[in-house]
Amino acid sequence: MDTQELGFCGPGLMGGPMIRHLLRAGHAVRVWNRTPEKAEALVPDGARVAATPRELALNADVVLLCVADAAAVEAVVFGANGLLDEHADQASRPRMRLIVDHSSIPPDVTRALAARAAALGVGWIDAPVSGGVGGAQAGTLAIMAGGVDAHVESVAPILAAYASRVTHMGAVGAGQTTKLCNQAIVTATVAAIAEAVSLARRSGIDAAKLPEALAGGWADSTLLRTFVPRMTQDGLDPIGALKTFQKDVDTVAAAAQQTGTPMPVSGTVQQLLRLGAAMGLAQADLSGFIDVLQTARSMPQ
Template identity: 80%
Template sequence: MDGQVLGFCGPGLMGAPMIRHLLRAAHAVRVWNRTPAKAEALIADGAQVAATPSALAREADVVLLCVADAAAVEQVVFGEHGLFAGAARESVRVRRIVDHSSIPPDATRRLAERAAAFGAGWVDAPVSGGVAGAQNGTLAIMAGGASADVEAITPILGAYAARVTHMGGVGAGQTAKLCNQAIVTATVAAIAEAVSLARRSGIDAAKLPEALAGGWADSTLLRTFVPRMTQDGLESIGALKTFQKDVDTIAAAAAQTGTPMPVAGTVQQLLRLAAAMGLAQADFSGFIDVLHTPRTGAA
């Protein structure tokens, strides 16, 4: 495209389809993953695999991250084999880091300050839209960072995003993602309650999306999660432990800002109960397994 080489760390459920979109858009992409097989699976699509983040950083102008949490981001960037491992400022090729991970805003600001010492701009760019959005190239991205940095990477993100919204300085994208997750987790929990009520009342819960279509309760989440809560054998789109991480971060941000969030607090306790029940690895739809114990005669 413009001669820039991209690095991408974290080709998982979300990252792999995002990388494929970048390759289809004719970007040169170097990939790294802690599990090498996940990176090697992209060779057939045109990606080149780096042995370590530091090796990737020697070839990439812009590095995109999509990893599990703040500890993983810090390790990838500043760890023993991280992007800046053993590097002097004048030897660093990476000019911008784009973090698609969902991590606390304050952690983002600290990491950005450290990256600035190497001359690299930081854009926190968490995504919404799930695996389907990544596969379809229709993700919504909430970006935080300097205007020049956000403007520079927006054409790159356009390969897999339908929308990139600049929310403010570093950390603002992560705050917007917390707002997103507060709405998503509360809504999925409410859908699970509705499915459980329908079943206990003897009606076919699977018909709820059809019955509610066009009404105020209709939503992408309703149409996505009722089938996942009423059918078996569907491929996982994410684990409840990810929701728990996000809701714990929401609770911390609420405490820091003095924001009352009673609904998010209830969802947090529901997710802790799910973990205690051994459901941390269950699909996002696993709320239903916490709330609904089938009774004799239930639909």
């Protein structure tokens, strides 16, 4: 694989491992993060720290993003000292010609941001990921991409550093729509697992044994094996915040409304997540569905 000089914005729980895989593959990577300490933590691995996103755009052909939400993507790209800051010194034109956005944001916002970038001569690939922190660490993420064929083909060797599969789903925005389909399935499944754990506990059986008991059956899944331990054990490192699920399911609901798609299961999950937020659980681990249900146990019948 040809090595390249890359920029990367957002070395968080997902982005940090992804950057380390890029470095191990031989790429030179400049890193920026709103919290500088998160970027500096990658210096021992070989990364260079940029003072601003603009610095990344000046020094790399391809810049990858993995940030929290649509507002963060817009700020990083078009804000002050952003990748495409329209008020920056135009004497220093960006070297960057392609943005790869691993963030999960609404498809219509993606298309609007991509159009703004295209007007400045920069291509856009929406490339949200699935596989969680474990997949990022193992380098086995699944990437669903939207964009021009040639653009997706050109970055596939780069993404192979941390993805076992890159599927081109169509034009810009198609990757984000596919991620919404993914999140509709994931959030509904995790909610169902929390209900099963709660039912097992209230029935007096050991809920921690559910993955063993259901192994090989239709209910067996990566999510079952991941989340039952997180719902039955204490002290495990978090793999994300429940507010991330809420953001994604709210986006699913908006897309369902725009397309006239009935999604009653996602609607119920959305209300469960809103209840969790009202209970102060927005920052809880992604397994926090069980905390909502456990609290309900103590409520009057």
